[in-house]
Amino acid sequence: MKILLASDTWSPMVNGVVRSVELLYHQLLALGHDVRVVTLAQNGHSHEENGILYVGSISAERVYPGVRISAAGALPISHWLDELEAWGPEVIHTQSEFSTFMLAQRVARRCHCPVVHTYHTVYEDYTQYLFFSERLGRMTAEKATRILSGYCSLMLAPTEKVRAMLNRYGVSCPVVTVPTGIDLTAFGPAQDNGEEKARMRAELGIPEGDTVLLSLGRLAAEKNHAQLVRLLAAQPEENRPWLVFVGDGPARPDLEALTKELKLTDRVRFVGMVKPDEVPRWYRVGDIFVSASQSETQGLTYFEGMACGLPVLCRADPCLDGVVENGFNGWQWKDEAEFASALNTIISDPALRGQLHQNALATAARYSAEHFAQQVLDAYQQAIALKQYESEHKSILSWV
Secondary structure: OEEEEEEOOOOOOOOHHHHHHHHHHHHHHHOOOEEEEEEEOOOOOOEEEOOEEEEOEEEOOOOOOOOEEEOOOOOOOHHHHHHHHHHOOOEEEEOOOOHHHHHHHHHHHHHOOOEEEEOOOOHHHOHHHOOOOHHHHHHHHHHHHHHHHOOOOEEEEOOHHHHHHHHHHOOOOOEEEOOOOEOOOOOOOOOOOOHHHHHHHHHOOOOOOOOEEEEEOOOOHHHOHHHHHHHHHOOOHHHOOEEEEEEOOOOHHHHHHHHHHOOOOOOEEEEEOOOHHHHHHHHOOOOEEEEOOOOOOOOHHHHHHHHOOOOEEEEOOHHHOOOOOEOOOEEEEOOHHHHHHHHHHHHHOHHHHHHHHHHHHHHHHOOEHHHHHHHHHHHHHHHHHHHHHHHHHHHHHHHO
16 A cells, blocks of 8 residues: 655654654564655754655754754655655555645545545643643644544544544544554663662662662653652652653753752652664653543553563553553552552562562553554554545535
């Protein structure tokens, strides 16, 4: 099948959307499909490289850190559009709602092919970056999503939480739930008897045998990392675990200031941004994966952490229903008391930790990259059938 993927984000950017889209790209290629990509360049120069079209872009940091939009004059790239039309994609899969979505629509109109769109970001949780009124921001996100759905044959939701939200918005196309997969060949438990884990902990100044809570991802206000710091401060000093943040972002200065204010600099470590191929080894530094975010569409990092054998201790969220199960592979908590109780249960029971470890691995195995790609391919076939039905229906109506 000829498939065009369109995403505003691509390597070298590091985030959940990039990991999801690139995983899908490589899986589709491995299955023998003809796949091309349209994305944004990290500068104003449009160019093509190995089947990937990089559209010149400019920074939109004032809107949200790290965001880029197509540069003025970059979108009229007629010769590349002509090449894509001649190639003739059978389906276009968009991953972003802005620059590359608009370009994908131009290609779709030329080629008369369906557009499948994955809704990666719950924009109503990001309204503080654009609107003074949260209510106005949520209404705008809802209306914009309804308009966008009118240009799609099918939308993919990473979780039932997102699917229910899109249906509540009143989107005009069908919505199918397809959880993002993970590369189980990259993410897995340590194979060296813990030698690398001990070395990396020593470099952070963490004594052998201490409990380490690990948080990995972008440090941003909507991820609610500050609550993790406050929860750590509430733990008894004599057996307080360590908290390690892997990742960077605009919230880091405030988190570092909060750590100093709560006198936790001896128990919190900020690793900063790490290379994508180093991410699995950093998961293995931890004993428990922790999160206080409620802005996730799926929470890819939870799956990656479990694939490395970490039980998950996270803020309760509908996106994790059926994924993080209390007492099986971790706990979902609603308040400080539930967090403290679950943490103490995990730390104080070695046998339970071993069982949580095994169950976390078993849970992650359900989300293999191969299964993910096959579900997406099934959705493509559904979208093609819907587009064909729509075309035939319009043809019949034209004769009436």
